Amino acid sequence: MQQMRREGASVDWSRQRFTMDEGLSRAVREFFVRCYEEGLIYHGEGLISWCPKDQTALSDLEVEKETNAGKLYYLRYPVKGNGETRFVTVATTRPETMLGDTAVAVNPDDERYRDLVGSVLELPLTSREIPIIADEFVDPAFGTGAVKVTPAHDPNDYAMGERHKLPQVVVIDKYARMTSEAGEEFAGLDRYKAREKVVERFDELGLLEKTVDYEFAISRCDRCRTVIEPLVSTQWFCRMKEMASRALEAENARQEPKFAPQNPWTKVYTDWLENIHDWCISRQLWWGHRIPAWYTEAGDVVVARNEDEAREKLLREFSERGQAEKRERLERGETKLKQDDDVLDTWFSSGLWCFSTLGWPHETNDLKAFYPTSVLVTGRDIIFFWVARMTMLSLKFMEAIPFRDVVITGIILDKHGQKMSKMKGNTIDPLAVFDKYGVDATRITLAAASAGTDVRWRDDQVETYRNFANKIWNAARFCLMNSEGARVGTGFEGESQTWTLHDRWIVARFNRAAQDVNAALENYQFHEAVYSLYHFFWDDFCDWYIELAKADVAAVERSPARDGARSRLMTMLEQSLRLLHPLMPFITEELWQRLASLADDGGSEFLHPAYREMRPTVMLTAYPQARAELIDEKAENEMNAVIELISRVRSIRSEMNVKPGENVRILVSAPDEKTRDVFTASLSQIKRITRASEVTISESVTVPPGSARAALAGGAEAVVPLEGLIDFERENGRLQRELEKVEAEATRGEAQLGNSQFRERAPIEKVEELQKRVEDLTGRAQAIRRMLEALSR
């Protein structure tokens, strides 16, 4: 909880619940009683997974399978009869369980043993005789084709025992020690000691045929790693088939719930539901919801919401069954009731969470308002534990599935790709990362990991986003330093005729970013949201917009133009902070507060209409939605031309080793008048950013000798006269490389255009798009060739 608060999780803390709270306990008892009354929950004997250390039953999900390098022992059992010496050899990984064997099984079609079916074996080390039975389950190809059957200590054998009505001989107790049934020689021995001894004795008797190395799966308690012992025991079980089929129907017919990412989790979920087994829900632990069942000394069991109800129910039952004596004793208060000491599997109460927290079984307002919920976010290892059980248990008494969407996140691995575990000591402490890099940086780093893919965690990748936070801080600082005269929030209202190109452009870029971010969040594609936000803020807003607006914004004299530029800058920052807020709540709130304090009413006007009366905070502002009419493609294209011009001049400066402090002259030619107008409108910005002493724009230029040149889109050209400074070799190399690149791409494009199949079958837009691109490329190539020619003269 402390960690969630540090993370800035914006949850309603007043609704914090604990599974053992009274309201939830009531729901658990109610659910249990109703299910018992329907026969869905039953009390009975079964072979369950037992942890000898924790002394409790476990469900299938709470045992971990592990491959284990063990041995396969081949044991000979003598066939009884007629003094003949014949043996049946069985293979086993657990020889100690042979003491509890009550049969040997073979496949009915197995010729080798057909004549022996029905005959009897003398079980070594015991005085027992056991039959040879035939069962389809046995695989003739494995081992010897004969299987020892220990119904009390193996799940398969248990099932086979039921099929053939075999007795159960319990030779291992709940402490994993041999019982007296195992015989004097073995009683009291630990299961592994017993194994050694059994093998030793078989060897002595000449009944150990061979021992081979064998790898097999071993089950461990996921809590304490102790090897599980299958144990016949009386427990509480929940029938799952019917509930599972309802959940399956919801998924198959209506995609309820919907998984994100959809593949492969939907299938993982449905596969498990299809192969579901009954659930052992009782635990012999001290902690948890006590099972609402009461026993009399005479062994009667009653399930009820409380002890009073238990008595009533018992009275009714005794009457119905005509057990007058029991009834009278109960009425006289002579019968003591004892509640079951066992508790419920915590996942059972957790499975009710979605409605137990909202007041069920009462039809509360909360239940009506908040059920079903919208989304459950969890890891894939919890799909069975929680997601499936929640849907099943919820559908039992609720109309709808408990959540519409299930988002499966990746799992954080260590830097070597290993799952983190306390045992391996490779866990990371989120609080330490928060301390080192900040919560915002950590949050956005996690969000940037692609959806559903595991993350190899390295602290240093948080650095990228710590730097991003720093960038946001510094950009905001610049804006705030130049905020005098700005009217935040109104920058882009109603005066578009005074906007510069970069104003129209940043509005377009912002709306595009808002569109992308909203779409990404809608689809739980958080990494795409991060990508859009990062590049919008850093590349578009910081690198270009602030730089282009700087001259107007930072003008010394106050003027309507300066106020306007500042208002637009501040407005864009305010909107950007809103867009960033869900991913970086702390820094955006801090900056937003400073910004809001500049507004006349302290920022109230920024709040979502529903929250106008509340204290201003970015949390209560409306999240920016894209306005399609503001995604101004024309502005984007024009700005691209300006950006290209500036970039190419910078590139020339850098490659020609022009000192940063040194001013250059720039001659720009553009055959197209509109392009000239675009450049002219941004003249002062171009001049400033390229550090030019002079920029001239005309239809065509006379190129001074010793100029570096660059071909631009639409036949335009940038010329930087560098007489005396130019390195002809370098310029030649630079242009050659450029030409190669452009020609290669043009050739590829032309080849594709030359393919009649492409022209016929590809969509028209694609063909036209390529045509345009190839035209531009060939134009550039021509221009560069002319430049090279001029250079060599």
Add this chain to the structure above:
RNA sequence: AGGCGCGUAUGUCAAUGGUAGACGGCUUCCCUUACAAGGAAGAGGUUGGGGGUUCGAGUCCCUCCGUGCCUACCA
């Protein structure tokens, strides 16, 4: 044994069948009046191998190699 996933730049990872990108690292230059946790310019790829479908494949299909996870009642 089945099922699922992954192999892309030196590293970690992106990319509805349509110009292969980001971040880090690397090279060069710059302490320029928001930011050196920064700015500018660069280098770096036959998308694991081989087939196939398609006008077009990192993306779809088959196969092989490598690797990870989940499920399972072969003793």
